Amino acid sequence: MRNLLYIGNKLSKHGFNKTTIETLGLSFENEGYTVLYASDKKSFLFRVLDMMVTLIKNCKKIDYVLIDTYSTKAFWYSYIVSQLCRFLNLKYIPILHGGNLPNRLNRNPFLCKQLFNNAYKNITPSDYLKSEFEAKGFENITYIPNTIEINHYVFKERMSFTPKLLWVRAFASIYNPKMAIDVLLELRKTYPEASLTMVGPDKDGSLIETKEYAEIKNVSVKFTGKLSKEEWWKIAEEYDVFISTTHFDNTPISVMEAMALGLAVVSTNVGGIPYMLTNNENAILVDDNDALGMSESIVQLILNLDNNTEKLVSNARKNVETKDWKQVKEQWFSLLK
Incomplete structure (x- = not known):
């Protein structure tokens, strides 16, 4: 089985709703994958630092890095981690969640190209984002729906x-x-x-x-x-x-x-x-x-x-x-x- 590092907002212990990192991550664990997580730090700055440190410390034993990718403030940790993955020659997979990501593509086209064009795969849980990304010229988009048990x-x-x-x-x-x-x-x-x-x-x-x-x-x-x-x-x-x-x-x-x-x-x-x-x-x-x-x-x-x-x-x-x-x-x- 593969070793995964899952990057996202793992913040339920701070009173926030569980996001995909805590549901999809657990599903992978139940299938026998080894999953490391970053981050559960409440402060955005400390969360980003924790993501970077966790990635660097474990880079030699990680097969894939999954990155929950949103359209607003959390977009920035996706970008930073993705570029660090490129430097470390790690395969990273953005999982596209933000319903407003098409606007992000328009506002920051250069950064988005660096993030998404260099990904191993970009996973979208909706045909909506798949069509929006493909319309902007991104080709490595794969549809895998959000899941529930x-x-x-x-x-x-x-x-x-x-x-x-x-x-x-x-x-x-x-x-x-x-x-x-x-x-x-x-x-x-x-x-x-x-x-x-x-x-x-x-x-x-x-x-x-x-x-x-x-x-x-x-x-x-x-x-x-x-x-x-x-x-x-x-x-x-x-x-x-x-x-x-x-x-x-x-x-x-x-x-x-x-x-x-x-x-x-x-x-x-x-x-x-x-x-x-x-x-x-x-x-x-x-x-x-x-x-x-x-x-x-x-x-x-x-x-x-x-x-x-x-x-x-x-x-x-x-x-x-x-x-x-x-x-x-x-x-x-x-x-x-």
Whole structure:
């Protein structure tokens, strides 16, 4: 088996949501790979230094370096580590996560060419980023979807749907959490009993802003803070509709998990979302920041004319079953052979 160094934000112990480094990395370990990680340092500067030191200390026993690659601040550790890999003659594999990476390609074309053109392979979990990168002339792009272990998710078959909304994401401006408040306000015009629970840690001050916004709008919202996956899976049984309000995205795991759990998904139609979800087949898609449109779509789901909502959530579960680790892992094995 191969020895891997996985570079990313391994920050769940600091109150942040688990990212791919902690889920995909564990899947590799369970398949017999030796996996080293960097980094779990909370400070961005210390995290980057830890990544570099770990890479240098272990360079003689590493076969591949996996690098979670995002579009905003975390882009810089991807670039720095990739160039250090080049200096050390190590094969590195960026795993493309940032839904706003196409804008990064436009803003920093020279740095992006150094990072992505010299990679052993660039892995994208969405056809969206694959098409965007190929349009910019990058050729070494391989599609391997994000994965979940489907047997961990209990599908709840709902005989009816109620206006109980669940939102799960880190609180950051790019995910537009305040839109969820506006959706609830619109929905209460039809269903005064409608409720909203928002799950996730603060990332950039947006949690406080969203709480203040709810107070200004005089609407009651339940904020749970960060919950473990198992904790929010459990409370998901009490809800019927999962809303995603993001401005930018790629293939969010939380949406895949909601599909696996049997929640009806309503999302903004941005970035990689339309490559992941099909409108009126396994989810409902609305325009970015269209709170009224999202509310009206939720009303139609609740009315459930001709059992269309049951069909939608059943199709969603079938779709996400194709992303099970047992089906996807052979693609990784072939890449890392």
